[in-house]
Amino acid sequence: MSVSSRQVTNNKMKLFPIILAAGQGTRMNSAIPKVLHPIGGKPMLAHVIDSCKQLQAEKIAVIYGHGGDQVQAKIQDDAITWVHQAEQKGTGHAVAQAAHLMHDDDLVVIAYGDVPLIKADTLQCLADSLQNADLSILTTLLDDPTGYGRIVRQQGEVDCIVEEKDADTAIRQINEVNSGFIAAKGVDLKRWLQQLSPENAQGEYYLTDCVAMAVAEEKRVITVICENPSEVEGVNNRLQQAKLEREYQTEQAQNLMLRGVSLLDPARIDIRGNVSAGKDVIIDVNCVFIGTVKLGNNVIVEANCVIQDSVIDDNSVIKANSVLESASVAENCNVGPFARLRPGADLQKSAKVGNFVEIKKSIIGEGSKVSHLSYIGDTYMGRDVNIGAGTITCNYDGVNKHLTQIGDHVFIGSSSQLVAPIKVGDYATVGAGSTISRDVPANKLTLTRPIQKTINGWQRPTKKNNN
Ligand code: UD1
Ligand code: CA
Numbered sequence: 001m002s003v004s005s006r007q008v009t010n011n012k013m014k015l016f017p018i019i020l021a022a023g024q025g026t027r028m029n030s031a032i033p034k035v036l037h038p039i040g041g042k043p044m045l046a047h048v049i050d051s052c053k054q055l056q057a058e059k060i061a062v063i064y065g066h067g068g069d070q071v072q073a074k075i076q077d078d079a080i081t082w083v084h085q086a087e088q089k090g091t092g093h094a095v096a097q098a099a100h101l102m103h104d105d106d107l108v109v110i111a112y113g114d115v116p117l118i119k120a121d122t123l124q125c126l127a128d129s130l131q132n133a134d135l136s137i138l139t140t141l142l143d144d145p146t147g148y149g150r151i152v153r154q155q156g157e158v159d160c161i162v163e164e165k166d167a168d169t170a171i172r173q174i175n176e177v178n179s180g181f182i183a184a185k186g187v188d189l190k191r192w193l194q195q196l197s198p199e200n201a202q203g204e205y206y207l208t209d210c211v212a213m214a215v216a217e218e219k220r221v222i223t224v225i226c227e228n229p230s231e232v233e234g235v236n237n238r239l240q241q242a243k244l245e246r247e248y249q250t251e252q253a254q255n256l257m258l259r260g261v262s263l264l265d266p267a268r269i270d271i272r273g274n275v276s277a278g279k280d281v282i283i284d285v286n287c288v289f290i291g292t293v294k295l296g297n298n299v300i301v302e303a304n305c306v307i308q309d310s311v312i313d314d315n316s317v318i319k320a321n322s323v324l325e326s327a328s329v330a331e332n333c334n335v336g337p338f339a340r341l342r343p344g345a346d347l348q349k350s351a352k353v354g355n356f357v358e359i360k361k362s363i364i365g366e367g368s369k370v371s372h373l374s375y376i377g378d379t380y381m382g383r384d385v386n387i388g389a390g391t392i393t394c395n396y397d398g399v400n401k402h403l404t405q406i407g408d409h410v411f412i413g414s415s416s417q418l419v420a421p422i423k424v425g426d427y428a429t430v431g432a433g434s435t436i437s438r439d440v441p442a443n444k445l446t447l448t449r450p451i452q453k454t455i456n457g458w459q460r461p462t463k464k465n466n467n
Pocket of ligand 1: 147
């Protein structure tokens with residue numbers, strides 16, 4: 001930021017961010033309004049709103065138009081004042097729709113719903129710069145400024161902004177461009193907006209024409225240079241969206257690494273939400289984190305895991321290709337490879353859930369093991385239980401879900417079915433291949449198993465000639 005010292009915003013001045021989000025976004029080729037397309041799993045507009053909220057603004061207005069119902073349904077936020085722009089007649093016209101909300105002493109900051117990576121600090125800096133000016137423009141320097149409004153200066157001072165379509169060859173050479181973000185006092189902005197006219201190449205009311213008006217009034221116009229151009233990059237198509245998604249993910253990955261997480265390849269992680277992590281966490285490639293995920297110290301997440309809204313405590317290992325959703329994994333657990341922890345899976349200390357095991361809404365007690373090919377649902381399991389391969393809790397009778405209660409130190413033989421509701425007492429052993437439909441007493445062997453027979457003299461069928 002070129003405004004060096006961060007000034008404190010005058011207390012009497014109230015920040016009023018206005019976010020333009022009325023455009024159609026034709027080039028997205030989508031039924032979804034552009035500003036709802038996500039970056040990091042969150043609508044672009046929500047990113048901008050979140051940055052504006054960090055400014056502790058008194059109110060935030062969003063100018064909506066195309067797909068307004070969808071936008072309002074998705075972004076339900078009491079902090080927002082919604083302002084309708086029925087017809088899109090240009091950025092100046094869009095801002096003018098919110099003129100009735102501007103108080104004279106508001107510090108109005110204009111932002112864009114399709115420019116998702118703008119940082120609160122940058123907006124704050126833009127607003128603070130109004131301490132020394134009447135109109136402040138966030139600009140950036142681009143090697144290829146094509147398409148942007150150019151900052152035209154006279155003796156170093158800003159004179160006006162000329163849009164690409166209105167620019168001559170000389171002006172098109174200028175590589176200082178208008179990011180679109182501007183800040184001005186309500187009293188000035190309202191006056192300038194009233195004077196806008198659509199006499200330009202696009203027949204639009206340009207917000208940028210306020211600059212020449214300010215200069216004509218001998219007001220002070222300054223620029224704040226945004227050093228990271230991706231912060232002010234807009235999204236018009238899915239290629240640009242994908243580019244900003246990578247920028248966003250790169251930053252997420254860097255933040256994690258700086259906080260003590262090892263990423264085996266920082267280019268191959270996706271964070272769609274918030275990940276917090278202790279020290280010496282290791283995350284292998286192609287993992288996706290969704291929602292709020294908390295990782296303790298020394299957690300290892302192997303390749304290709306998808307982890308959503310889950311907590312994983314110290315020293316636990318999530319092996320490759322596991323999928324966790326709303327699960328809780330205590331310390332020293334082992335999950336996967338190829339495990340699925342569904343909502344309400346609660347693994348207590350040192351539990352083990354192995355390959356091709358699905359756990360739903362169940363407590364797996366301390367030190368208990370479900371190592372292979374099992375479904376455990378609606379179950380309370382005590383400690384040091386061993387569930388043999390292929391065990392199924394039959395928790396659903398087609399209408400209702402029923403509970404399975406397994407005591408401590410139970411051993412369930414392989415390929416058993418526990419037909420809930422059912423209780424299995426402490427230290428019980430269930431023989432392999434049993435279908436258990438009545439409660440199992442503690443300390444005993446219980447099994448249901450047909451008697452094994454051998455048929456003497458039985459002959460294998462032989463192939464007949466006529467077929
Ligand atoms: C605008 C600036 C240009 C700047 C560029 C940066 C103007 C006249 N030009 O040009 O100087 O370099 O942004 O990206 O301001 N919108 C509405 N209602 C409208 C018109 C636009 O909500 O009536 C919204 C659009 O949805 C979009 C944003 O405002 O998010 C920018 O509008 P757009 O027409 O794309 O402006 P640019 O031509 O990109
Ligand atoms: Ca644009």
